[in-house]
Amino acid sequence: MHHTTVADMLRVITREPGRPRITWYGDGGERVELSGAVLENWVNKTANLLVEEFDAGPGTRVLIDLPPHWRTVVWALSTWRVGACVVLGGGSSAAELPDVVVTDRPSGVVAPTLGSVIAVSLPALSRRFDGDLPTGSVDAASAVMTYSDSLGWAPPVDPRAPALEAPHAPHLTHGELGVEMDSPSGQPARRVLIRPGADRVTGTEACVRETLRELAADGSVVALDPAVARAHAELPQRWERLLAEERVTAVV
Template sequence: MTAASPRPAASVADVLSALLSEPGRPRLTWYGPAGERIELSGAVLDNWVSKSTNLLVEELDAGPGTRVLLDLPPHWRTVVWALAAWRTGATVAVLDADDQDATAADVVVTDRPDALALPRHGVVAVALPALARGFDGPLPAGALDAAQSVMTYGDVIGWVPAVEPARAALDVGATAVPHADLVAAALGTAPVAAGDRALLPVGDARTATPGTLLTTLGVLAAGGSVVLLRPAPGDAPDRADRIAATERVTARL
C-alpha cells in the first residue's frame, strides 16, 4: 500500500499545522542589517505565531471583521504578525505610501507609533532588532510592547473564532483577497516547487509588505522554506550568491 499524499494546504491553519510535521526544519530565515541572521524552525515559527494569535484574540478581541493594520516593513516579525492575524480570521491591511492616519484600524501593529495618527486602543509597538527585549522609545497610552507582551501568552493556540471564508484576509487599495482564496493567491505569487528553499530579497518599503507576505505564505504552503534577505549599502556584490550557497537555496525569487 502506498502512503497517501499530504492534503494540500487550504488555509493558514493548514499551513501552520504542516510546520510541525518537521518541527526542526528551518522554515523562515532572516538576513538583516549589520550581519543580523535569525532562523526559525517549523516549531519556533509556529510558537511565535501561536503566542501572537493568543495576544490578538485575548487582549484585542481580534476575529472576523477586525482590521489589523501592519505598519511594518518586510521582515520576519511582519510575517509572524500576518500569520497570526490571518489565523484569527482578521483582515490584514497596510497604509498607502504617504498615509500616516491609522485611526480607522481596529488594531495597529507598528514599529513607529510616534509617526502615526493612532486609534485610542489596540496599538502594538514592535521592536524589529532581533535581541530587543522591549520597545526602544515612548509608548502611546494603552499601547502594548510586543517584545514583552507576546512572551506571556500560551505556546499553543487557544480558542479562536472561526474564520469566515468570504471576509477579506488581505485588503490593499483596490485589491481584496478573501480568506477562501488566500492560500491559492499566495501559491500563485510563489513560483517554486514543493519543498524548495527560496531566497527572497526584500527592501524597507512598507508598500512592498503585502507582496512579501503573500510570497512567503505561498512558499510555506508549498512545504518550502524562505530566506528573507535585506540588502544593505556596502554589500559585497556576491553577498546574495554566498548566502544562497550557505543556505542551500534551491529557488530564487
C-alpha cells in the same frame, strides 16, 4: 497539498518541527532562523494576544505598519490565523480606520481607539520597545511573551471575510487567500530567497505573501532586509556565497 487556512499551513511545517522555515538576514549582521516549531509558537502567542486583548476575528482590520521582516510575517500569519484582515499602507480609504495598528513607529500613529496600538521592536533580542509609547499602547516585546505557546480559543475563519487590503492590488478574502497558498501536489519543496524592494508597503506585501506560499508548499525562505539585499547585489562573490551556504533553490 490542499490548504485553505494558515492553520493548515502550520500543520504542514510542524511535521518536521526542527527544520528551518524562515531565515532572516537583517541590517547590521543579524541572522535569525526560525524552525517550524518555533514559528508556530510565535504565531500562537501573537494570535492569543490579538484575540484576548483586541477580540480579533473575522471583520477585524489589523494595520501592519512594519517593514519587510520576519516579525512582520509573524504578525500577518497571526492575523490570518484568527480570521482577521491584514491592512497594508492604510487600506483602501483614509476614512476606514483600522481596529488595531501594529507598528515599529508608534509615536506617529493616531490611535483609532485607546489601547489599540501595538508597538513592535524589530531586533531579535529586544525585551521591550526602545522609544516613546503612546498612552495605553501595548509593548509587543514584553506582551507577546506572556501568552501560551499553544493557541487558545480562536474564532473560526470565514472564507468570505476580508483577509488582505493593500494598495495597487486586488483585495483578498480568506477563501481567495486559501487558493493563493494552495500548491499543486507532487511539486518539490523549494528554499526561496526573497529580496523585497525598498518600498516599505510593497516590499512587505511581497515578503509576506511569498513566504505564505512557500511554507504552505512545505518549503522554506531566506528573506533579506532591503539594505542587505542591495549590499549583496553589489558584490557578486558575496551573493553567490550566500546562495550556496543557504542552499537556495530559487530567487524571487
